[in-house]
Amino acid sequence: MISVEHLTKCYGDFMAVNDLSFEIAEGHVYGFLGPNGAGKSTTMNIMTGCLSATEGHVKINGHDIFEEPEKAKKLIGYLPEQPPLYMNETPLEYLKFVGEAKGLCGQELKTEIKQVIEQTKLEGVQNRLISKLSKGYKQRVGIAQALLGNPKVIILDEPTVGLDPIQIIEIRDLIKELGKSHTVIFSSHILSEVQAICEKILIINKGRLVAFDEPQNLEKLMAGANEIVFVTEAAAEEVGEILNQMEDLTDWTTDTGENAITTVHVQTPHDDIHSVCRKLFFAFAAREKAILEMTAKKVSLEEVFIELTESEVEKE
Numbered sequence: 001m002i003s004v005e006h007l008t009k010c011y012g013d014f015m016a017v018n019d020l021s022f023e024i025a026e027g028h029v030y031g032f033l034g035p036n037g038a039g040k041s042t043t044m045n046i047m048t049g050c051l052s053a054t055e056g057h058v059k060i061n062g063h064d065i066f067e068e069p070e071k072a073k074k075l076i077g078y079l080p081e082q083p084p085l086y087m088n089e090t091p092l093e094y095l096k097f098v099g100e101a102k103g104l105c106g107q108e109l110k111t112e113i114k115q116v117i118e119q120t121k122l123e124g125v126q127n128r129l130i131s132k133l134s135k136g137y138k139q140r141v142g143i144a145q146a147l148l149g150n151p152k153v154i155i156l157d158e159p160t161v162g163l164d165p166i167q168i169i170e171i172r173d174l175i176k177e178l179g180k181s182h183t184v185i186f187s188s189h190i191l192s193e194v195q196a197i198c199e200k201i202l203i204i205n206k207g208r209l210v211a212f213d214e215p216q217n218l219e220k221l222m223a224g225a226n227e228i229v230f231v232t233e234a235a236a237e238e239v240g241e242i243l244n245q246m247e248d249l250t251d252w253t254t255d256t257g258e259n260a261i262t263t264v265h266v267q268t269p270h271d272d273i274h275s276v277c278r279k280l281f282f283a284f285a286a287r288e289k290a291i292l293e294m295t296a297k298k299v300s301l302e303e304v305f306i307e308l309t310e311s312e313v314e315k316e
Contacts, residue, residue: 083142
């Protein structure tokens, strides 16, 4: 559906996007992550034809965004970071204007406006001036205009900014629903939000793509990052003997405290961390050494994000 090839954008000596390439399939929800200044918004602006590229190509369903802008842009609905709203109009008036600009008219225009207003829960404020609306409702109007024309691709830059918790849940549900019939790309600083909604995640840093995979696979990138901490009556030497006979462990450390109690930190790349806990329990039980406490900690998307972006900085 979307093909980005060797995309580069320079502002003088500053390279905002650096030889970026990726493919996006139809009918999925993609999360676009990166620290501030990573190049996310610049990439989105280029993908939608709002900004030119220094080098590279972007194709939407086979149409080059630069060579066939009219055909390509008809396939895209876009909400930029700052919603392009006319404050002296009502949502109804504004959506009518946007719909006409997209080539809609007559009954088709009325039907689509009604549909997007219902989707974004704007019924109660559709006749109020946009300038009088809360930030959350203004964001909803911005999402509604992106949905007009039933585009194949919907690109949302920080769509939940300014929304209250209930509105965020509603927009999350809307994005999930849209992903069943559209290709949806959205950026967010809330990593748990991206993890909850997206089928695949792109992480960009300093204009480069540093990761592109399903959330669960990104977590596996940090081999050995899943950690198990347990306290045992076994001495450090016995702990080493037992752990050396076990699989699915990458590293461990021991610390012997008072009363000969040993605290052990074990790292494992195994996805099913609880099965590793179970093996540890029975391995120590077989030696008649009790495990007194045990906690398991799976690597989070936040930790993957920090690891990937910080490692890229270190390479500079």
